[in-house]
Amino acid sequence: MNAFEVNFDGLVGPTHNYAGLAYGNIASVSHRLVVSNPRAAFLEGLDKMKLLKDLGVKQAVLPPQERPDLHTLRRLGFAGTDAQVVSTAAETEPVLLAACYSASAMWAANAATVSPGADTLDGRVHFTPANLLSHLHRSIETRFTTKLLKTIFSNGDAFIHHEPLPSAAQFSDEGAANHTRLCGTHGNSGIELFVYGRKALELGEQGPRIFPGRQTLEASRAVARLHGLKSERTVFAEQNPAAIDSGVFHNDVISVGNEYVFFYHELAFADSEGLIEELKREFVSCSKRELILIPVSARRLSVAEAVDTYLFNSQLVTLPDGDMCLVAPAECCENRRVRAVLDDLLSGPNPISRIEYCEVRQSMQNGGGPACLRLRVALTERELALAHQGVFLTDSLYEALRAWAFRHYRDRLHGDDLSDPALIMETRTALDELSGLLGLGSIYSFQ
Secondary structure (H helix, E strand, O other): OOEEEEEEEEOOOOOOOOOOOOOOOHHHHHOOOOOEOHHHHHHHHHHHHHHHHHOOOOEEEEOOOOOOOHHHHHHOOOOOOHHHHHHHHHHHOHHHHHHHHOOHHHOHHHOEEEEOOOOEOOOOEEEEEOOOOOOHHHHOOHHHHHHHHHHHOOOOOOEEEOOOOOOOHHHOOOHHHHEEEEEOOOOOOEEEEEEEOEOOOOOOOOOOOOOOOOOEHHHHHHHHHHOOEOHHHEEEEEEOHHHHHOOOOOHHHOEEEEOOEEEEEOOOEOOHHHHHHHHHHHHHHHHOOOOEEEEEOOOOOOHHHHHHHOHHHOEEEEOOOOOEEEEEEHHHHHOHHHHHHHHHHHHOOOOEEEEEEEOOHHHHOOOOOOHHHEEEEEEEHHHHHHOOHHHEOOHHHHHHHHHHHHHHOOOOEOHHHHHOOHHHHHHHHHHHHHHHHOOOOOOOOOO
8 A cells, every 4th residue: 555654843842942851861961051042943943844855755744832831830839820930930940940841842753652554453543642751841742742643633534542651650651762663665564663761560670770761661562552563563672771871862862764774773772683683583574575784883883972973863764766865963974983884874785875964953952863853654645635734844834934933933042031921922922823824723722
């Protein structure tokens, strides 16, 4: 069946700032309290989407979430007018205020886990929004993400939406950042690889020593059950604890797969050799062809260098002619050793025939590369037509979004600016106009 992989990218919100909230994410913490540029961040992300669209890859957008999240601040005891809530929080709990102003929903790879109809027992596309329990500023995204996905994919015959997993540490779920689908083509049944950082229900398990393993095995198994995946085509793999301690907070920082190609660092997994043998075996059984493996050795490139440049957080996409393109952060081009790896990749025996470097430095400084910014959804032509069309990127929508950002976004934002009551109305005015521009209706609480 003819199918496409659509990238649904999170539009960077107008409150993009560097609060250093993500423990375990080295870039996020190291840029704490640096002055951000929300307008530049938005335009960088939008230009990346335009690049993918111009390459012939189907591209859509996800609107920013409402920030500040006054609902959460009021639940935590802050009262009065909206301006008073923000003012009091800024004076007494500035970290809480920063969490409720975070634009982290831009990293849509954490929004949900998605299984296409080709893999599921009922033939429908399954969505499970991530609960993102590891950090407060991410966990508050879940409610709106659930609503948004149900709005975009509303046809019950084609799409099914599960509730987020229970809000317990044992079911900590970080979404598609720890999920990779390997298949012959996007329309064929494939292997779904779930990667976890820890086992929550088994005592005595040895995990990372410095940073927490965010995704649990229990959460990954639950999502696979909810999606009705066949056990013989579902693989669970443990992250290498040492890699987590080196800053690999999500698996998409250390590996990337697309259709029948898997590009990964040899130290990505606790048992890389065993995992690769399992993937090869199951892939041949499922797809009747060999899985193309592209490992990068630790001798060639350290985990620290991979994390610093986000090499494996590149987007690996299939072009209309069947060849593949790697969309990599500009930082990969600037690093001599990483650039050498990519130059060799182009000359190797694999279908990657093109590398495009994109500038997403505002996102990178907060700990998210090109792949962090997108949620991958494989859709048939019918399913594509049933999705809400207003979010699909066209040349006219691209121009309209650029103009919208120039009207509404600041070009500098510091942590101290979050106490400015004017920022509340600025963001509401912007989001109110955006929801109309995308044809999504009144999706925000203030509308």
